[in-house]
Amino acid sequence: MAKRKIFSTHPLFDEARIILDGECDVEYWAKPERPSRDEIANRIKDKDGIVCLLTDRINEDLLRAAPKLRIVANVAVGYDNLDLPACTKRNVIATNTPGVLDETTADFAWTLLMAVARRLVEGDSYARNGNWKGWNLDQMCGADVWGKTLGIVGFGRIGRAVARRAAGFKMHILYTATKRATVEIEKELGAEYRDLNALLAESDFVTLHVPLNSETRGLLDVPKFFRMKPTAFVINTARGPVIDEAALVHALEAGKIAGAGLDVFEQEPFIHPGLKRANVVMAPHMGSASVETRSKMAAMAAHNVAALFRGQRPPNMLNPEVFQTQ
Secondary structure, X not given: OOOEEEEEOOOOXXXXXXXXXXXXXXXXXXXXXXXXXXXXXXXXXXXXXXXXXXXXXXXXXXHHOOOOOOEEEEOXXXXXXXXXXXXXXXXXXXXXXXXXXXXXXXXXHHHHHHHHHOOHHHHHHHHHOOOOOXXXXXXXXXXXXXXXXXXXXXXXHHHHHHHHHHHHHOOEEEEEOOOOOOHHHHHHHOEEEOOHHHHHHHOOEEEEOOOOOOOXXXXXXXXXXXXXXXXXXXXXXOOHHHEOHHHHHHHHHOOOOOEEEEOOOOEOOEOOHHHXXXXXXXXXXOOOOOHHHHHHHHHHHHHHHHHHHOOOXXXXXXXXXXXXXX
C-alpha cells in the first residue's frame, strides 16, 4: 500500500521527522520565508494530511483545495488559526499539542514579569552601550515582585503552573476563569477567586493565560486598563488579540499602568509603534521556544498523524466526532 502523502509547512525536529518519515511520504517546506496561502493550497491539493503552525490559517477555502485531506495537525496548543467547523464539515480531523508546553510557557511568563518589573532590558542596554558610570542609589530602580499580588486571568494548566511559581515569591495569588477551580486546587495553590474587575483592581501583576475566542478578543480594553493600579504591570503570553493594543498604548502613555511584558501581539508580526518604549519588554512569540519543548510539540503533531494512518485514534483530536465517520 502506498504511503500517505503529507505536507509540513515547516521543517521539523529530528524526532518528529523520524515518526512521520517512517509512516508517510512527507514533503517539507524548506525555504526561510513562510509559505503563502496560495503555495500551501498548491502543495496540499493531493495530500492526505498537513502539519501546520499557528501562523498558517486553515479555513474553508484552503480545505476546498485539498479534497483528499484527512488530518490537520497543528503544532500548537491554541487553534484559533483553524476553522474547526469547516474541518468537521469536510470530515477532516484537527489536532493540537496540549500539555507539553505548559511549564515552558509558565517559565517565560515569569521571565517577562521579572524583566519588566526590574527593568532588565533597560539595564542591559544601559550597560552594553557604555552609559553606566558606576553605582548610584536611585539608578534603574524598578518594582519588587516578592510579596506582591499576582492576578492570573485564565486558570488552566499554564495559569496554574504560573501560580505554583508564585508561591516561591510569597505572592498573594488571585485568579479568574470561566469555571471556578475546586476548593482543593485553590487550597493547594493558595489562590483566591475574583471576578475580572476585582482582580484588575487588586493586582500588582496581571498575567493572561486564556485562549483566543469571541469572549476573550479585546478582553483588556480601555475601561479594563483604567481599573488597574498605576503601579501594575500586565503580562501576555497567551494570544495578542486578547489585548486591545491601542488601549494598552493609551494606558501606558497616560500612566494608568506601569508597564507590560508581551510575547504576543494583536497583528503579528506587526508591533504597534506605541509599544516600543522603555517600560515594555517585548519578545517575538517565543513562550514555548525551548529546544526540548518545541521538539516535543512537533513529535506530538507527528504522532497524531501517524496514529490516524495506522487506523488508530489520534490522541489530541479537537473534533473527535469526525474520527467516528472515517
